[in-house]
Amino acid sequence: MGTLSLADSSQKIGAYEVLGDPIAAGGLGRVYKVRSAEGKICAAKVLAKEFLKDRKKKERFCSEYHILSRLHSPRIVKAVDLVQERGLCSIILEYVDGVELTQLLKAAPFPEEVALHLVMEISLAFQECHKHQLFHRDLKPENILISTKGQVKLIDFGVAKDQEISRTLQGTVLGTLEYMAPEQIERTSHEVDQRADLYALGVLTYEMLSRRLPIRIGTNDSIIKVLEKKNKHKIPQGKIGSQVLENFCSILTHPDPEERPQNIEEVIDFIRKYKKSTTLKSSFKDWLAGYWESESEKKSKKVPGPDPKPVQNDLPPPAKERKSPYQWLLFWLPACLMFLYALSYSTPFLKKILGKLAPLLEQVRSFFHLLLFFFS
């Protein structure tokens, strides 16, 4: 099925002009590149139509905007606006021009410094969240963006949790199993705290350093089986060059939150002691410059072929094209009345068929004559 292009239909989300097809599709909706009235490029995360009537999902979706509005860090995507109109619900975010960490992981192996710089940036983003008693709960490569300028941005606070709110809510399993701490899977959400984010950070660190996940989860694995694997707590040995870093990943992914570092400051301290931040940053910059170069080389050598399948658009048509139910009424009501009016002229014939209705038709005819007289 073809994808409706929005580029030339001047489609809007509130005051924001939509620039083309969606750039990504996620669990609850799609993400579009948009332009504000002042000309600023932003990203709009739009809740999918099928969830608009689901009050809980809608609330959770909007809560991302409220959570982001409380956070102020260059390492966390900024919330710009919340648009609720024409039945749509959209979060407007700062646009990050770059790639997901997922893409970087597919590229050449990460030197230790590159991985540690990323761990440090994510830890600093977590520091801001945890300071506000907010827990991200869905750290994974898809939710980290690396801008073309080398900034690391944490995104997707869709399942983030506010400790205050959580006391009144019964938790459900939200997040991505591979990166999820066991307590996030088996307990109610109020028992999940910053240490669940540390667990996910441990999984991600191991993945960046070894290019594999510490625990593999099969698509058919039951929750019990997943918990069993996680509770065994055995990360594969010898896959990371440094024993110190292997221990670091192992302790972060301990199944018992009490046995993990208790807060993100401990992680930040560890990295600072292990390697100087400036060394990490400059190594990362050099590595990233090489990555962009190889990417542009690949693009220039690319054999022409079909473009990857675009994400299907989900927005309703522009407001001016949408037909209001009253428009139909405005057409059909006069049409029916005119029909009755015409019928009323053949009264002698209709008298036979319609019997008792004939006087009524006579009245309709008289009414129309009256109307015609009145308007002429």
Ligand SMILES: Nc1ncnc2c1ncn2[C@@H]1O[C@H](COP(=O)(O)OP(=O)(O)O)[C@@H](O)[C@H]1O
């Ligand atoms: N602010 C942004 N700038 C650029 N791309 C973004 C932005 N926010 C999200 N995206 C893209 O959209 C994808 C889905 O967004 P995300 O917030 O993770 O939603 P979901 O909850 O659906 O996973 C991201 O993985 C990323 O590729």
Ligand SMILES: [Mg+2]
């Ligand atoms: Mg996501």
